[in-house]
Amino acid sequence: MQWPGQLPQAKKSTEVRIKKTALPKVAQSSTTLAQLDENITHCFACPRLVTWREDVAVVKRKAYLEHQYWGKPISGFGVSKPRLMIVGLAPGAHGANRTGRIFTGDASGDWLFGSLHRIGIAKISTSFSRDDGQKLVHTRITTAVRCAPPDNKPSNDERDMCAPWLLREFELALPTTRAFVGLGAFAWSALFKALRELGHVIPTVKFGHGAQLIYTHEGVEYLLIASYHPSQQNTFTGKLTTTMLDSVLTKAGKFSHAID
Numbered sequence: 080m081q082w083p084g085q086l087p088q089a090k091k092s093t094e095v096r097i098k099k100t101a102l103p104k105v106a107q108s109s110t111t112l113a114q115l116d117e118n119i120t121h122c123f124a125c126p127r128l129v130t131w132r133e134d135v136a137v138v139k140r141k142a143y144l145e146h147q148y149w150g151k152p153i154s155g156f157g158v159s160k161p162r163l164m165i166v167g168l169a170p171g172a173h174g175a176n177r178t179g180r181i182f183t184g185d186a187s188g189d190w191l192f193g194s195l196h197r198i199g200i201a202k203i204s205t206s207f208s209r210d211d212g213q214k215l216v217h218t219r220i221t222t223a224v225r226c227a228p229p230d231n232k233p234s235n236d237e238r239d240m241c242a243p244w245l246l247r248e249f250e251l252a253l254p255t256t257r258a259f260v261g262l263g264a265f266a267w268s269a270l271f272k273a274l275r276e277l278g279h280v281i282p283t284v285k286f287g288h289g290a291q292l293i294y295t296h297e298g299v300e301y302l303l304i305a306s307y308h309p310s311q312q313n314t315f316t317g318k319l320t321t322t323m324l325d326s327v328l329t330k331a332g333k334f335s336h337a338i339d
């Protein structure tokens with residue numbers, strides 16, 4: 080069993096700033112997931128999202144006025160050689176953008192980690208702080224866009240600007256990763272795009288809860304499977320239930336041998 084290394088630490092904004100012209104090269108030159116994670120935290124490529132993530136960190140939500148917000152891009156979280164990769168949309172303004180860890184500090188995170196705990200992948204059932212002792216088994220969680228966007232809606236330009244980080248993350252993880260879960264249509268589309276850029280010849284599969292594709296690339300079998308995003312919009316309305324989320328994650332966990 081392999082446990083994740085340390086999360087990157089917050090750096091002062093006066094330190095290295097990766098601008099849009101340098102981003103693809105920095106992403107591609109990252110030789111480990113740990114190095115990639117560290118580099119991502121220095122990204123300043125999207126002016127609108129940099130302003131938003133920093134403004135939210137200053138203004139804060141009333142309930143979190145005493146909290147020191149992270150206010151920077153969010154890296155992936157999990158093991159260095161994942162068998163299972165879970166892809167979300169983007170950090171939450173008062174969740175990951177506050178705590179510094181993906182799917183941490185908001186209701187979506189509790190849903191996702193609750194499910195991962197029930198199926199034996201997450202050590203604890205909640206996700207409230209980067210220091211909560213959470214650990215994942217054979218799994219990594221990441222997002223298509225690394226900075227919290229206004230209204231949870233990155234623009235197409237921002238999506239494309241951030242894509243080299245995801246591309247490199249997949250490339251570094253692919254020697255061990257066998258199943259990918261897309262949480263929501265945005266992530267579903269981003270993971271197809273990244274895998275195609277890495278040479279995987281795969282047909283388009285329409286997004287829907289439980290939609291899946293099993294294919295072979297260079298003799299290795301992969302599973303791509305979709306779930307509705309565990310946002311409050313879906314969980315409050317019953318569009319996504321715990322049973323539905325558990326079912327998709329169990330399927331991906333078993334296929335990839337992240338769980339037995």
Ligand code: SF4
Nearest residue numbers: 122124125225226241
């Ligand atoms: S969204 Fe991605 S590309 Fe844009 S600033 Fe954040 S980390 Fe950089």
